Amino acid sequence: MTRARVAALYRYPVKSMLGERLTxxxxxxxxxxxxxxxxxxxxxxxxxxxAKNPRLWRALLTCRATLTEAGPRITGPDGTEVHAVSEIVGRPVTLTDTPPPDATLDRSRPEEVLRAGVDAQVEADVVRFGSAAPVxxxxxxxxxHLITTSTLAGIAEVQRYRPNLVLDTGDTEGFVExxxxxxxxxxxxxxxxxVMASTPRCAVPTLAHGDLSRDPEALRVLARHHRVPAxxxxxPEPCAGVYAQVLRGGWVREGDVYTVSSAR
Incomplete structure (x- = not known):
């Protein structure tokens, strides 16, 4: 049984864009x-x-989305509001809040991205949205998606792993979640x-995130030290953080106490 506090909260109103920290x-x-x-x-x-397909979509991580009553407000690398994201990504795109039937995305194989570089046309898998994702x-x-301070201490900046919750695990070491x-x-x-599964990492953590430059070590460290079955x-694949589903809804606040009853 572990008892500690919520260290930080984040949400990402637009998929693959930078998000916002909440209290x-x-x-x-x-x-x-x-x-x-x-x-x-x-x-x-x-x-x-x-951005799991970096060659086409890594520029999304230069944009930040915040949620307003009118919808998402998107700002570009210079901090000014963006009204035509197509100009930043170089492809015609449409903003939507409704996934198309049988929605898919491309996930470039991370090892190939590390080997060949983000501009290379590497093999990609077509991925459907997870069965545990709400319709x-x-x-x-x-x-x-949550991650612990113990895990982050051994890898890279929290922004690279895009969690919703960061949980303080004190002096505990290792990939405890x-x-x-x-x-x-x-x-x-x-x-x-x-808690449903460990989170397999793709090439996204290695990419530039806003002011953070590209960092292949954000994936290589996991490949060396935490290659496990999700x-x-x-x-086994490089993992950091865990996925969870909601059994009972409620509010979460920075500083909230949490307890976890481990099944292992």
């Missing part, structure tokens, strides 16, 4: 309110634009999550 958020079965609520569709292919959302697998898979996480006075029966 509190309401959480439902669809995740943090407003998180991954929007995405860009490639008008040529109909696929969801994702009508743009989550890759599940509606909440991997052992929480199958357990329940209780946060504050109501919120309950079920779920039982899967092939």
């Amino acid at each position: 509190e958020a309401e959480v439902s079965e669809r995740g943090l309110a407003g998180d991954r609520r929007f995405a860009l569709l490639d008008e040529e292919t109909g696929k969801v634009a994702s 009508g959302t743009f989550f890759d697998f599940a509606p909440v 991997h052992d929480w898979v199958g357990g329940e996480l209780r946060i504050g006075d109501r919120l309950v999550l079920r 779920l039982p029966g899967r092939t």
Whole structure:
């Protein structure tokens, strides 16, 4: 049994763009309110634009999205508001809050990106949105992604891994959340999550994120020190953080106490 506090909260209103740090958020079965609520569709292919295919979409990580009552406000690398994202990514795109039927995205194989570089046309897998993702959302697998301070201490900046929740694990060392898979996480006075799987990392952490320059070590460190099966029966792969689904909704606030009952 572990007991500590929520260190930080983040949401990403537009998929694959930089997001915003929050002090509190309401959480439902669809995740943090407003998180991954929007995405860009490639008008040529109909696929969801994702920085998992760096050659085409890494420029999305130069944009920041914040949520307003009127929808997402997108700012570019110079901090000014962007009204035509197509000009930044170099492809015609449409902003939407509704995934197309059988929505897919391209996920470049991360080892190939490290070997050949972000501009190379490397082999990519066509990925459908995860079975644990609520219908009508743009989550890759599940509606909440969390990571611990213990894991971050051994790899790179938190922005590269795009979590919703950062959990303070004090002086504990190692990738501790991997052992929480199958357990329940209780946060504050109501919120309950079920930890579903470790998070396999793609090429995204290695890319430039806003002011952070490209850093291949953000993936290589995991490949060397935490190559594990994300779920039982899967092939080991570099992992950091875990995915969770919401068993009981509620509010989460920075500084909330959490407890985790590990299943392992």
